[in-house]
Amino acid sequence: MAGSGTTVIEVNDLEKRYGDRLVLRGVSFAVEQGEIFGLLGPNGAGKTTTVEILEGLRRQDAGTARVLGLDPRARRGDLLPLLGVQLQASELPARMTVGEALALQAAFYEAPVDPATLLDELGLAEARRTRFGKLSGGQRQRLSLALALVGDPRVAVLDELTTGIDPAGRRDVWDLVERVRERGVTILLVTHLMEEAERLCDRVAVLDGGRIVALDTPTALARAAGSGTTIRFRPSAPLPAGLLAGLPGVGSVTQTGSTVTVSGTGELAHEVIAVLARHQIVAADLRVEQATLDDAYLSLTGPRGDGPAATDQPVTDQPATGQAPATTRRS
Numbered sequence: 001m002a003g004s005g006t007t008v009i010e011v012n013d014l015e016k017r018y019g020d021r022l023v024l025r026g027v028s029f030a031v032e033q034g035e036i037f038g039l040l041g042p043n044g045a046g047k048t049t050t051v052e053i054l055e056g057l058r059r060q061d062a063g064t065a066r067v068l069g070l071d072p073r074a075r076r077g078d079l080l081p082l083l084g085v086q087l088q089a090s091e092l093p094a095r096m097t098v099g100e101a102l103a104l105q106a107a108f109y110e111a112p113v114d115p116a117t118l119l120d121e122l123g124l125a126e127a128r129r130t131r132f133g134k135l136s137g138g139q140r141q142r143l144s145l146a147l148a149l150v151g152d153p154r155v156a157v158l159d160e161l162t163t164g165i166d167p168a169g170r171r172d173v174w175d176l177v178e179r180v181r182e183r184g185v186t187i188l189l190v191t192h193l194m195e196e197a198e199r200l201c202d203r204v205a206v207l208d209g210g211r212i213v214a215l216d217t218p219t220a221l222a223r224a225a226g227s228g229t230t231i232r233f234r235p236s237a238p239l240p241a242g243l244l245a246g247l248p249g250v251g252s253v254t255q256t257g258s259t260v261t262v263s264g265t266g267e268l269a270h271e272v273i274a275v276l277a278r279h280q281i282v283a284a285d286l287r288v289e290q291a292t293l294d295d296a297y298l299s300l301t302g303p304r305g306d307g308p309a310a311t312d313q314p315v316t317d318q319p320a321t322g323q324a325p326a327t328t329r330r331s
């Protein structure tokens, strides 16, 4: 389900400095109700800073931020009951059980969902009586998602949703997030996983060096990456000269050993297979590769993450106090 046309999250020309370093340089985007909006970008791009401004944990130096029409810093008290936040790492008292943590968090919301059902959906039912200190990394991650969702928030901010969760568990979490979105919840998802963004996000913004360098649907971004389609196969008989080069959309045809590689755009696979069939040539080991969000991401941000720069300033902006009960901190 795509957005409904009601803007739920809006940032305009957001700027943020740490010391004399500008880490957000005019970030603007709007997320509609019911959308899953992804924030991608290399380490240090400014994703967490943006998200923390939206959560009311940090104050921007310029620009505006609104969540459900509220200024997150000035109206934090009004916003918290409407917002579910998953942090990169949760630290609960080691002796607190999963069930206790969830019950405590649920008590802060007017109409929480049933904690038992949520634990079940997240594969944590059997860990209900397990103390936090004994949970595996993947279980802690699931619990942090449960804590973000138990209040039945209207907006959920999910940071590194499935980090540390095994592939099967990851799919369960994605299914759950889709069901949450179907209830009309708007989701801002910070992720480093392209597969996750492709699967879940209606639109993604790619942040790099404190600026948005692209914002579109995952499919449109992949298409714009321009690498088009590549087909590889081993023909059962030599190809007549010029057979493939003249087809619509074909950019190049090369042969290495017995493998032919055709690159181009449009309905390339269909065209190639049809013409081979007309010449009664079988394409063995046929592989079709399409540009993915991965290609788009790498062409937009370069092949490496920048990581924190050596010129980092000391922490100058402390998170506000008075947050929801589970004491949480970022890794």
Ligand SMILES: Nc1ncnc2c1ncn2[C@@H]1O[C@H](COP(=O)(O)OP(=O)(O)OP(=O)(O)O)[C@@H](O)[C@H]1O
Pocket: 018, 019, 023, 041, 042, 043, 044, 045, 046, 047, 048, 049, 050, 307, 308, 309, 312, 313, 314, 315, 316, 317
């Ligand atoms: N409290 C702080 N004081 C000084 N510099 C900071 C502070 N928090 C973040 N930074 C710097 O601001 C820049 C943006 O950081 P931010 O955490 O927003 O990036 P990110 O995109 O979330 O990165 P990651 O993917 O690694 O989580 C980085 O260079 C980071 O080192």
